[in-house]
Amino acid sequence: MRRCVTFWVFPLIAAACSYGTNTSGQVEQFTSDLSEEERACVEGRLLTGWDLNLADLDGDLSPEEEIAVDTATELCRLTANSSAALPPTDNENPQVSEELLQAPAVFSPSDTPPGEDPLLDQYWLECGLGKAKACDDLFYSAPRGSRYEQFAFSCGGRRNMDCSLLLGIDQPDGDLNPLTPPPGDDENLDRLWTRCSEGSTSACGELRLTAASGSLYSQFGTSCGARGTTYCTLILEYDGEPPSLDDLNPTMDPPGQDELLDQLWELCGNQDARACKDLAKHGPADSVYVKFGISCGGRSVAPCARLFADLQPANP
Structure with a gap:
């Protein structure tokens, strides 16, 4: 199993900061504040998922070991925190902090970056200048709870909405329009394309889920029929979810084909937008892993961070 996991770990090295402390060095930096139950959970996940013995990890961790310990720790904490509650269900409590939701009132586009990380500072400046991709890059690269994350979520101190729609974004291939x-390469996909071009949110989502990754069909569906956003219900009348979502739900078990992807699956199912993004990006092309990530854990085809922010809290 470790050989299989190693294959998927290297593409995720850059995303390691998304799932925990974003530190390096001693294993105790990850596990010192764990309860006995949580530590036992981490030990078990490391042994079964990565063939690593926590007691043998001493000194500086390799990138693979750091990601393994970080992800196992995050997942065990998630399991412990949710054990006393009902499992999350489709479109239940949002996992977006008040700091994120209030960010537009706190920041302005011209604010100076914090100066804590050169790359994040550059993303900050570009986001402030109105570059939608830089805002997305900043959000998914920033430490949780940081000013970087808050600035990015508000599209550079503007609004809490899809930055590509608010700020504008180049269309794939440059000349696509509704x-x-x-x-004409596939009759079924052509029908979905036509319905998406006419404004069907369901058809656009189905194109995104069923067309080959990177294809023109997929790009057309992702951009809501070349309308400049990935969040179709912001600009189109909702006409139902894509039929393929009937086969997915947030609490379904992961496929079991890859330990690391399975753990990202569980995090995504529990409304972790970063995990959904990485699952869609690093899962095997056109696999159920990718579909689960694209659909924000079987909920809806939308930018997951935005979707989770828009979900209404369950009534007490």
Whole structure:
């Protein structure tokens, strides 16, 4: 199993900060504040998922070991925190902090970056200048709870909404528009393309879920029919979820084909937007892993951080 996990770990090294403390060095930095039950959980996950013995990890961790310990710790804490509650269900409590939701009132586009990380500072400056991709890069690279994350979520101190729609974004291939005719390569996908171009949120989502990753069909669905956003219900009348979502739900078990992807699956199912993004990005092309990530854990085809922010809390 470790050989299989190693194959998927290297593409995720850059994303390691998304799931925990973002530190390096001693294993105690990850596990010193764990309860006995949580530590036992981490030991078990490391042994079964990565063939690592926590007691043998001493000194500086390798990148693979750091990601393994970090992810196992995050997952065990998540399991412990949710053990006394009902499992999350479709479109239940949002996992977005008040600091994120209030960020537009706190920041302005011209604010100076914190100066704690050169790359994040550069993303901050570009986001402040109105570059939607920089805002997204900043959000998914920033430490949780940081000013970087808050600034990015508000599209540079503007609004809490899809930055690509608010700020504008180049369309794939440069010349797509809602009137662009379907490619003609697949009859079923052509029908979905036509319905998406006519404003069907369901058809756009189904294109995103069923068309080959990176294809023109997928790009057209992702951009809501070349309308400049990945959040179709912000600009189109909702007409139902994609039929393929019937096969997915937030509490379904992971496929069991790859230990690391399975753990990202569980985090995504528990409304971790970063995990959903990494699952969609690093899962095998056109696999159920990718579909689960794209659909924010079987909920909806939308930018997951935005979707989770928009979910209404359950009534007490």
